[in-house]
Amino acid sequence: MVKDILAACSFVIAKRSLREGINAMASPADSDRCVRLLINHLSSLKGSILIVADENWSDEDWSSVTKLTNYNINVLTNRWNVFLNAKAAGLDSLFNDFNFSHYSSEQFDSVIYRVSKERATTYHVINQVVRILKSRAELYLSGKKNDGIKNYVKQSSTLFGHRSQAKKFGSDYFASILKNNSLNSSLPDKSYAKLRRVQTLNQGKYLSKPGIFGWDKIDRGSAFLIENLPDFIKTLGVSPKTVLDLGCGYGYIACEASNHDFQYIMATDNNAAAITACKKNFERLLKGNYDVVASDAGGMINKSFDLILCNPPFHQGFSVKPSFISKFLSSTSNLLSQSGCAIFVVNKFIPIDQIALQYFNEVKVMKSTESFKLIKLKFGKSDIK
Helix, strand or coil, rough: CHHHHHHHHHHHHHHHHHHHHHHHHHCCCCHHHHHHHHHEEEEHHCCEEEECCHHHHHCCCHHHHHHCCCCCCCCCCCCCHHHHHHHHHHEEEEECCHHHHHHCCCCCCEEEEEECCCCCHHHHHHHHHHHHHEEEEEEEEEEEEHHHHHHHHHHHHHCCCCCCCCCCCCCCEEEEEEECCCCCCCCCCCCCCCEEEEECCCCCCEECCCCCCCCCCHHHHHHHHHHHHHHHHHHCCCCCCCEEEEECCHHHHHHHHHHCCCEEEEEEEEEHHHHHHHHHHHHCCCCCCCEEEEEEEECCCCCCCCEEEEEECCCCCCCCHHHHHHHHHHHHHHHEEEEEEEEEEEEEECCCHHCCCCCCCEEEEEECCCEEEEEECCCCCCCCC
């Protein structure tokens, strides 16, 4: 009876602390609210802490995170921009495809994780946390209802041997799961870490894996770009020699474009899983001079290109901020040679045309379907009337 009363009081205090923390700390305008739930809980944690961070953490001010606790914070992230920002804030950070092998068994007193958009990624992370979390230590999860957070908490509770429920804060959910014991089973993560030949990708031509957007299909927008690339190259007069695939994914656009005998091809992506898959596909399918590098929308690449091909991550059903569109266009303007040309394929609803005029003199819709449009970008005089 006394234990039940104490437990109830502890929950009320914890919930009040979280609410007070949210109200007291001004959140960045673009910050993910579920991430803020976790950050505002940091000040109550002690010992060694691991933050598992994906693209949901992209808008965080990591310097503010370091001020919330005097204890040791490690960051494991699969996003290059998150890695750079966390490292610049002085945090011990790793960039990879959520490879936890760098951490020893029962190393951490706390792990905090805002669940990912993809189920296989979330299952993989939870499976790995079982090993690296100390006995009687806690995993802190947050997410929204449509992320499947309630189900993740239920499954983690079974795996960790501790009954827990997700607590609601507005439209967001937060839970802590104590590691009492770990079962010998694991959650079905589709063998997350394994690169595999996917039959739906040109009859198994390409290797891919979970953790890459559209990892098991050929994106229709990318296919539309490649289908029209030969006719576009004919209109250039001079064939481009150097090509950049900006936001390469597993490398479909770059590999298919390589049939045009370019002298040099570079591919870049912000996602560690994409970099891993693209490198392997380049090794298998490309001949000649090429590179695959991690970057945030091409930032910090010190080369210029005759041709830039891009299917940016502006997708139907996801919020697309003008600032995000501008980041890709600004980077393209920095990477494109003065006589070069860029081709973007985007959903028809994306307002890229007017934003692009801030960076390029020529912005032209080359071709469109009911779903997509191909946008030509150049520094030369516009021929739009």
